[in-house]
Amino acid sequence: MLRPILAAFALVLALVAPALAEVKIQEVTSPGGFKAWLVEDHGIPFTALEIRFVGGTSLDAPGKRGATYLMSGLIEEGAGDLDSRGFAEARDGLAASFHFSASGDSFGVSAKFLTENRDQAVDLLALALTRPRFDQDAVDRVREQVLTGLRSDEKDPGTIASRTFDALAFGDHPYATAGEGTLDSVAALTRDDIVAAWKGAIARDRVVIGAAGDISAEDLGKLLDKLLGDLPATGTPQPGPAPWTLTPGISVVDFPSPQSVVFFGHEGLRRDDPDFFAAYVLNEVMGGGRFSARLMREVREKRGLTYGIGTYLVPMDLGELYLGQFSASNDKVAAAVKVVQDEWARIAAEGISEQELAETKTYLTGSYALRFSGNGPIAEIMVGMQLDHLPADYIATRNAKLEAVTLEDVKRVAARLFRPDHLRFVVVGQPVGLTPTP
Amino acid sequence: MRFLRPLALLTALAAPPALAEDVTTFQLDNGLDVVVIEDHRAPLVVQQIWYRVGSADEVPGKSGIAHFLEHLMFKGTGKIPPNQFSAMIEAQGGDDNAFTSYDYTAYYQRIAADRLEMVMDMESDRMRNLRMTEEDVTTERQVILEERAQRTDSDPGALLGEQMRAALYMNSHYGIPIIGWRHEMEGLTRDDALAWYRKYYAPNNATLIVAGDVDPAEVKRLAEKYYGPIKPSDGIVPRDRPQEPPQLAERRLTLSDERVSNPYVYRQYLAPARNPGDQKDAAALLILAELLGGSGQTSVLARALQFDTQTAVYTSAFYDGTAIDSGSFGLYVVPAPGVTLEDAEAAMDKAVDGFLAKGPDPAAFDRIKTQIRASEIYGKDDIQGLANMYGEELTIGLTIEDIQGFDDVLGAVTIDDVMQAAHKVFNRNSAVTGWLTPVTGEAPAPGAAESLPASAGDQPADLPAEGTP
Numbered sequence: 001m002l003r004p005i006l007a008a009f010a011l012v013l014a015l016v017a018p019a020l021a022e023v024k025i026q027e028v029t030s031p032g033g034f035k036a037w038l039v040e041d042h043g044i045p046f047t048a049l050e051i052r053f054v055g056g057t058s059l060d061a062p063g064k065r066g067a068t069y070l071m072s073g074l075i076e077e078g079a080g081d082l083d084s085r086g087f088a089e090a091r092d093g094l095a096a097s098f099h100f101s102a103s104g105d106s107f108g109v110s111a112k113f114l115t116e117n118r119d120q121a122v123d124l125l126a127l128a129l130t131r132p133r134f135d136q137d138a139v140d141r142v143r144e145q146v147l148t149g150l151r152s153d154e155k156d157p158g159t160i161a162s163r164t165f166d167a168l169a170f171g172d173h174p175y176a177t178a179g180e181g182t183l184d185s186v187a188a189l190t191r192d193d194i195v196a197a198w199k200g201a202i203a204r205d206r207v208v209i210g211a212a213g214d215i216s217a218e219d220l221g222k223l224l225d226k227l228l229g230d231l232p233a234t235g236t237p238q239p240g241p242a243p244w245t246l247t248p249g250i251s252v253v254d255f256p257s258p259q260s261v262v263f264f265g266h267e268g269l270r271r272d273d274p275d276f277f278a279a280y281v282l283n284e285v286m287g288g289g290r291f292s293a294r295l296m297r298e299v300r301e302k303r304g305l306t307y308g309i310g311t312y313l314v315p316m317d318l319g320e321l322y323l324g325q326f327s328a329s330n331d332k333v334a335a336a337v338k339v340v341q342d343e344w345a346r347i348a349a350e351g352i353s354e355q356e357l358a359e360t361k362t363y364l365t366g367s368y369a370l371r372f373s374g375n376g377p378i379a380e381i382m383v384g385m386q387l388d389h390l391p392a393d394y395i396a397t398r399n400a401k402l403e404a405v406t407l408e409d410v411k412r413v414a415a416r417l418f419r420p421d422h423l424r425f426v427v428v429g430q431p432v433g434l435t436p437t438p
Numbered sequence: 439m440r441f442l443r444p445l446a447l448l449t450a451l452a453a454p455p456a457l458a459e460d461v462t463t464f465q466l467d468n469g470l471d472v473v474v475i476e477d478h479r480a481p482l483v484v485q486q487i488w489y490r491v492g493s494a495d496e497v498p499g500k501s502g503i504a505h506f507l508e509h510l511m512f513k514g515t516g517k518i519p520p521n522q523f524s525a526m527i528e529a530q531g532g533d534d535n536a537f538t539s540y541d542y543t544a545y546y547q548r549i550a551a552d553r554l555e556m557v558m559d560m561e562s563d564r565m566r567n568l569r570m571t572e573e574d575v576t577t578e579r580q581v582i583l584e585e586r587a588q589r590t591d592s593d594p595g596a597l598l599g600e601q602m603r604a605a606l607y608m609n610s611h612y613g614i615p616i617i618g619w620r621h622e623m624e625g626l627t628r629d630d631a632l633a634w635y636r637k638y639y640a641p642n643n644a645t646l647i648v649a650g651d652v653d654p655a656e657v658k659r660l661a662e663k664y665y666g667p668i669k670p671s672d673g674i675v676p677r678d679r680p681q682e683p684p685q686l687a688e689r690r691l692t693l694s695d696e697r698v699s700n701p702y703v704y705r706q707y708l709a710p711a712r713n714p715g716d717q718k719d720a721a722a723l724l725i726l727a728e729l730l731g732g733s734g735q736t737s738v739l740a741r742a743l744q745f746d747t748q749t750a751v752y753t754s755a756f757y758d759g760t761a762i763d764s765g766s767f768g769l770y771v772v773p774a775p776g777v778t779l780e781d782a783e784a785a786m787d788k789a790v791d792g793f794l795a796k797g798p799d800p801a802a803f804d805r806i807k808t809q810i811r812a813s814e815i816y817g818k819d820d821i822q823g824l825a826n827m828y829g830e831e832l833t834i835g836l837t838i839e840d841i842q843g844f845d846d847v848l849g850a851v852t853i854d855d856v857m858q859a860a861h862k863v864f865n866r867n868s869a870v871t872g873w874l875t876p877v878t879g880e881a882p883a884p885g886a887a888e889s890l891p892a893s894a895g896d897q898p899a900d901l902p903a904e905g906t907p
Contacts, residue, residue: 043479044818077735085745088735092805095812114812141744144751144774148700155699157592256696259587290533291512292525301521304580307588327588359529366531370548372480374819 023372025382025392030221032229036209037382037392038220041375045115047213048375050383051228052106054206057179058318059236060197065174066181067189067197070139070146072102074194077138079127084138087128096121098128104179105317106208106387107201112376115214122223129202130230134194143186150183157261157428158325160253164426165263165323168251173242175319203235204228210382213375242319246424249437250337253428260333260429261325264340266422268313268320271388278405278413279313284360285352286343286418287311287324292359294347298339299326305336322417334433337425348418351411365399461828462654463838466661468670469642473828473838474657475649477821483554483650484822486546487561488829490645491638493618494540494611494679494763500630502618505538506582507631511545512536513574515567518560520574530556540612541762542833548822551651555660562664565639568632575628583624586617594695598704598874605689605870606706609680610763640671645832649825679763682708685868692873701875702772703783708868709757711765712844714836720759721847722859723767728806729798729856730790731755731769736802739771742789748774749785762834767863779873790864797857810848 026038057068076091076098077084091098094117101108109129113121153159163178170176180186207228211220244267269279287295287310295309309326328336352360372378385394427434462474493504514520527534532549534557547557590596600615607613617623646665648657685708712720730738731754735745739753752772759765769790773782817823831841 041479044815046812046815046819048819084735085741088733089801089805092733092736092809095809097816112816114815141748141751144748147775148751148772151699155697258591259584261592290524290528292528297521300581302577304577304584307581307585327584327592329584329587332584359525363528363531366550367528367533368531369480369550370482370531370533373482373821374479376819 023378023395025395026217027392028217028220030224032225034204034207034209034221034224034228036211036220036224037386038210038215038217039212039375039378039382040216041212042214044375045214046112046375047115047118047211047215048379049109049111049113050210050379051109051111052208052383052387053108053202053235054106054208054317054387055201055236055238056103056106058104058174058239059200060174060179060181061193061200061236063185064189064193064197065177065185066146066179067193068107068201069102069180070143070186070189071134071194071197071201072100072107073142073146074134074138075100075128075132075198077142078133078135079124080131080133082127083133083135087124090124091121094121094124096124098125102179102201104175110380118215118219118223122227126227126230129227132198134191134198136191139189139191139194143189146180146186147183150178150180150186153178153180157255157257157259160255161261161263161325161426161428164251164253164428165265165424168424168426169242169244169246169321170319171243171245173318174239175242175316199232200236203232205234207231208383208386210379210386212378212382238317240318244319246422247438248422248424250425250427250434252431252434252436253426254430255428257330257429259327259329260427260431261327262333262337262425262427263323263325264337264423264425265311265321265323266419266424268315268322269417270320271315275409275413275416276313276315277401278409279417281357281360281364281402281405282347282352282410282414282417283311283313283322284364285356286347288360290363294343295324295326295340298343299328299336303335303339305332305339309336309340330430331432333427333429333431337427337434340425341420341423344418344423345420347414348420349415351407351414354407357405357407357410361402361405364402368399461838461842462657464658466641466666468666468668469640470661470665470668471645471832472657472661473645473647473832474652474654475647475821475824475828476652476654477649477818477824478651481551481651482548482821483551483557483648483652484546484548484825485554485557485561486544486647486649486825486829487565488542488544488645488647488833489638490542490643490674490677490833491634492539492541492543493614493616495638495677496611496614499622500626501614502582502616502623503626503630503634504543505617506579506623506626507634508536508538508543508545509578509582510570510574510631511564511568511635513568513570513578515563515569517563517567520569520571523560523564526560527557532557538616539830540616542830544829544833546822546825554648554652554657555664558660558664562668565641565644565665566668568635568639570628570631572628575631579623579626582617583620586620586623590615590617591620594693594698594874597695598693598872601691601693602704602706602870602872605691606708606766607682607764608685609682611679612761612764637671637673640674641665641668642670643674645829647825647829649821649828677762681763688866689870690872691870692875694875694877696877698874698876700772701779701873702770703779703786704872704874705769705783705786706870706872707767707863707865709759709765709767709863711761711763712759712831712834712836712840714840717836717840717844717847718851718855719859719862720757720765721844721851722855723757723759723765723863724848725803725806725810725851726856726860726863727755727757727767728809729802730793732806736805738793738798739769739786739789742792743771743782743785747785749777749782750774753786760830760834779875783871783873794857794860794864797853800853803853803856807849810845814845 096113099110311324314321534547536545604613710719743750
């Protein structure tokens, strides 16, 4: 509620959403047929390039869990005539940066290179993608790093919570287990498994590209042909949709810590669901990344039960979650769980107020422009949009779609999105007063 | 920091200054320093206010008060209703937060450029007109205790780091954790917070950074309108804080915890900090850290411990010199399976001794120089990063000339400079060595880090940012 003295601020509040960044996406097709999105900006002499190959760790062959992930750590460990050290020296000598990653839905390449030596940097990156060596000593060394991470995960309450939740939710699908693999599966991986993972994950039939910075459409086209032209035409197909096996209740995993880490949630919404925008607004009200979200207010600000709490719509290619997360001292976690349950039931029954809807729309439409803050973020946003099958003009239409969400929409979708009797809480710690259910 | 971000900014290699013509500075009559960094690529603005006070300015017994006040600064003023500060920013499509370190406390907003006046109005308002109730203080104290539980008490590696700092600094308040010792945090009161606020929150103890799509003349007009009328404090005195005595004895400690799966060795040395007009040693130490541990494939420690021998699964070295009283230089080794911490530490020291005897590979030295030059270009892409750099470095006492000249200082560093700095810094009498181990009696499972080395790729995102419209 605004007090009278707030008049000065209230004036500002009445303004419409701020002007959007003028982000002009060019749809580029290379001579060789690769399609890419480009935002040209010649202000700083470098290019940010983001490439995703759809599939990622979910392509792991049966019994080979962790192969794609390990491959992502090995792809920069020597290529062509260069061993691990030679490759790193060449890259650093050009001051280029290459980063490779593997998530449940894609294999990612993030590169930045200077205009002054762009051709050499791209040649080097092409070498990594098309002629990686996977030398046995590198395989053994990086494998040991992955195992180190997995051993660490076994004693990390946050990781234990998220993995327990995934295992409960996704049956026998790859989503149910960690893309990094297990201590046993990773220990058993051979060089042949890594080569197979590379051939399966990095192919021309699944590539999505965003580029931003000091490069023309013509130069980008040539670059892409050089970079990707020699890749295999096809790779391993994605698996089918994940089964849904989550049941409601409370799981407790005993862990010696003063705090419990809690993951909670239930089924979510597909990104192409017609109700996704309404759900997005609702999530923002409930547990978006803001201090004024309901759960931050109720659990942190009013009761001091946690340092932070948030909820997340997680639409993946083959399954969708609605997830939340917080930590609370063992003697407070039961109270925090109760607040979450109550808030879930309240929003499902009542929806949100007209004022909450209006404020959330202003926030979401206004803050959208803040994301486009540099070549790196713009390139990333463009691959994200393509992975979500959005058109290039989405940036210009997105805020209008949010504005179009009505109070009736959110009321109807609240009853659909929030399922208080479907909530599963996974609590890792030594909570007081929480009774596990089967 | 108010929510889920690191308490201290780690110093990255080669702070990248913007071109001088993009930066405008001026001072208001009340002593407020203002820095404007222009970047007109997108219609955004970042406003930051940096107070020249941090946890190392605390008095004994009140650890955590600097950070606690940072939390309480969001409680409201006469004009801003209770707990509405962030909500009002968010309702305009902006984000805001704050962070506390040893030497500074900073607050920021990111918002559309045409909303700069609103956030200036609000930030200047809470410089002097903060209000909080006893109930606010009681609840927020629970929040910072939960924050400590989450960041520190739940993480054996963080606990070791805290114990090591306490040992490294025998007299400097840098040895006291920013978030505070739990037993002292529990006793922090509203009066403590208000006394801190009244003493230190004033225009003549702050630097305002405005970065983004703004016109310096307009920023000046707004700064004069909103910050200009605020009276300076006469309680601001030079930050003459306790300094280290001669350190004459090596310190060693072991933290054993049942939650440790991967033991490691971590050594920290006292090191010089960047000083106004004198950044040469700091520049040499930054390059030294890169040479020793900056790359998983080419650096000295990686070659010796991960390639030539299979002693370690992960190694690194770092230097943090962006501080008022003292910097630190760190070495870190995660042993390979079957290698003891003792052997890992011996191998680490042998590699460093070898470096001291032989010096760096000149080609490696040249590559780092190339990367430093390039980082100036890449750094310009991140306006908030630039704002952070200017804010932090000005707040520890460097000048605009120091900041903008640091790349030249780095560029002028010679191999001899690096070797001189190395011989000086590697003094075990001014170092602490920490071992993190599982609880004694448990079968040792050497070989792992608290977090996955970057070279093994990113973990699949459980909470992807993609999918947000």
